[in-house]
Amino acid sequence: MSNVNGKRFLKPGKYLMMGNVAMAEGALSSGLKFFGGYPITPSTEVIEHLAKRLPEVGGCCMQMEDELASINAVMGASLVGAKAMTATSGPGLSLMTETISMAANIEIPFVFCDVQRCGPGTGFVTVPHHNDVGLTRFAGNGEFEVIAFAPMSCQELFDLTITAFNYAETYRSPIFILSDAYLGHIHEVVNIPPKEEILKRVIDRTIPEDTTGAKFTYEDINTHKLMIPKPYIVGTEFCPPLIIHLPHNQDGILMPEENSLRFMKIMIDKIRDNIDKISLTEEYKLDDAEIIIISYGLPVRASYRAVDIARKKGIKVGIFRLITVWPFPKEKVKKVVAGAKAIIVPEMNYTGVIAEQVERVTDLNIPVIKVPKVATLHHPDDILRVIEEVAK
Amino acid sequence: MSDDVRYPSEKPEHPYFDSSFSGMLLGTLVSRFCGGCGYGSIGQLYTRVFEDEKLDPKLYPLVIGIGCYSQIFFLVHKNAQKMLTLHGRAPAIATGMKMANPKMKPIIFSGDGDCLGIGGNHFIHLCRRNLDCILFIFNNSIYGMTGGQAAPTTLYGAMSTTTPYKMFEPRSDGVELALAAGASYVARTTVAHPRTLMKYFKKALKHKGTSVIEVITPCVTYFGRKNLDNLGSKGEKGEIMDTGGKMFEWIKKNSIHINQAKFMSKEELFNKYIIGEFRYNPSKSEYSEEYKKIQNIAMKGD
Amino acid sequence: MKKIPKLIINIEKGFSLMLNQHRCQGCEICVSVCPTGILEMSDQLNMRVAFLPKVKEGKEKYCTACKRCEYACPIWAIYIVPEIENEITVKKEEAKI
Secondary structure, eight states: OOOSTTOSSOOSEEEEEEHHHHHHHHHHHTTOOEEEEOOOTTSHHHHHHHHHHGGGGTOEEEEOSSHHHHHHHHHHHHHTTOOEEEEEOHHHHHHHHHHHHHHHHTTOOOEEEEEEOSSSSSOOTTSOOOOSHHHHHTOSSSOOOOEEEOOOSHHHHHHHHHHHHHHHHHHOSOEEEEEEHHHHHOEEEEEEOOHHHHHHHOOOOOOOSOTTSOSSOEEOTTTOOEEOOOOOOTTSSSSOSEEOSSSBOTTSOBOOGGGHHHHHHHHHHHHHTTHHHHOOEEEESOTTOSEEEEEOSTHHHHHHHHHHHHHHTTOOEEEEEESEEESOOHHHHHHHHTTOSEEEEEESSSSOHHHHHHHHHSOTTSOEEEEEOSSSOOOHHHHHHHHHHHHO | OTTOSSSOOOBSOOTTSTTBHHHHHHSSOOOOSOTTOSHHHHHHHHHHHHHHTTOOTTTOOEEEOSSGGGGGGGTSBSSSOEEEOOTTOHHHHHHHHHHHSTTOOOEEEEEHIIIIIITHHHHHHHHHHTOSEEEEEEEOSSBTTTTSBOOTTOOTTOOBTTBTTOOOSOOOOHHHHHHHHTOSEEEEEETTOHHHHHHHHHHHHHOSSEEEEEEEOOOTTTTGGGSBTTSSSSSSOOOBOOSHHHHHHHHHHHEEEHHHHTTSOTTTTTTOEEEEEEEEOTTSOOHHHHHHHHHHHHHTOO | OOBOOEEEEETTTTEEEEEOGGGOOOOOHHHHHOTTOOEEEEEEEOTTSOEEEEEOTTOGGGOOOOOHHHHHOTTSOEEEEEOOSSSSOOOSSOOOO
16 A cells, blocks of 8 residues: 555545555544554454554554553553554454453543454354454443444445544543454455545544543533543643542542442443434435334345345335444434334344344334344345245 | 541651642541551652652653552652553553653552562563563562462462462562563562662663562561461471561561572572562663654655 | 650751651561661550550660661651751751751
């Protein structure tokens, strides 16, 4: 990949890019300064690409001794004010959960890319299987909320990474990008916008003027709304006197045990109150649809084809696509699902993590049909067969 | 809060009371350590060096692992930027901090279980990379916070809650591990030699590279009260070390300076602590400077 | 704020050894660390029901203010304080320790 003498932004235009590389470039465009990682198929290309590109922007790409050290180095870098990120796969994520839980407590912004691979245990390493979707929701001990993106193309891998870094800066909770083995390795055309356009979207890490303000999320006394301040930076005045991952108040001083419920409320509600701003969804031919396909990630691409064919046959079917899988937009899905004849949820896992979430909000007489696929992609005919069955 | 009846902070106070975090936060000195524990004095020595050397708190963040010493943030300097991290992961977090902000020099407080037990892998690679930081290993040869279990450094034949039939495993030696891994400044001292501890700390502040300082500290509650003081020496009749003073005597009896240890045989050095400076190699290349060269090459373009 | 009892008042060298009575935990570290061995445990109890250290009979003048007890005390209870303003006025200029 030729780059204009190592600048943070690539020359605007169309590039044929691998998924993992597109995500790495998206991170660079949003000001990535530190990457800690460990080689693991299928996410090794991220660290290989950044090992060459990060030093060019004055950043640091470190291959650590194991995944535990990688996520902790990322947290150390983010503590010190550098935009940081790590990329791993299923087994790496399960090693990193303790640190994610700590980062959620002390509200450290970082972006975590999980290039999912098949099966529990080692599994088939080069085939996709959206089995970590459940794990990312509860990625660590304790209760906290996460935000998880599910891109479905290399272009989205580039754009959603910039949104992910912005969410990390504003909501300061763990941010996941749920890519997978195929999406990370396919080469697609990615349209890189000009520098000015990207810079308009990027939120930078800066400390506020009055450094005596709150350092952690707190509840405003009169408006009872949760205020999320800008992330603190160790090594500047805007830093709490003590960073301790126990329930704390807005300045980082310990809270007595009986206030732990209030601390949990702050940790969870800071995402749930902003769910309208956070959750990104997409609709396709949904206005007069009786059968609704709800899905995320790669299966959506096959669903487009299936919907077009079914529409020609006169079946009213549409797609409601989740771009941010977590937090699950309960209210929005409830509105979409009301009055539907049937719901079809094609997912690349057998248990149907999101299918169960959809069942939670649909009333009982509307059938929710799972279309599971593991290690192989959905073919449009698989989904088309289910649509025709339901339409009878 | 300063005239709190429970612990009246009478005047005149300790010369470094005003610069301690607990002095500023609570108005009185709260030390949550057991009577006779060595961490209280280590906190004081850190505050002394921090105050005397006028360290810039922005450049010397304090990364504290998990263990009894985690409560030391009450006693360390009030301006120091202190953070508690996960058990064993402090060296990895310090690596991330140093590489993201190369002007910093993190100071890591770690314990013998924290550094040689769960965090062994991060400790080895921290020394291998020779990252510019100071790593303290507080060796009280027991897991104190969780109630006195055996640690990788527990002496042979010692009693603990998980070795009711006396410790039989060979113990791991933090200094040998650091030397083998490649740390550029390695030293060991004890709390009973507070001045040398401050001297090593000041020398480590000026040293470019990983400085590993192991500090032998007594743990009266879970190690001293459960063991006799003839642990290090065979044949003598021992008595229970149930106060700080007795443990200090045992530490002084059991620590042998490195120059004297050269003339002693393996049997004589069994269960003994060798104190002194093991390696001081300022010329070894420091990790972040090496990476700076790579950044300069990369930033010049293709 | 009541005055702390002083273990040693040394006017020539201008320092005094203080013991913060109710903070002391009675751990005997200062007794063991003192190089001239002038401290010993007394049978006086404080609010923490711990025995307090005291200076041996007639050994006050051997204290050289080396501050080893101050360094080693885990609860920062025993410390050297320069003897400037006190009931007993010091005729020399301020003593620098």
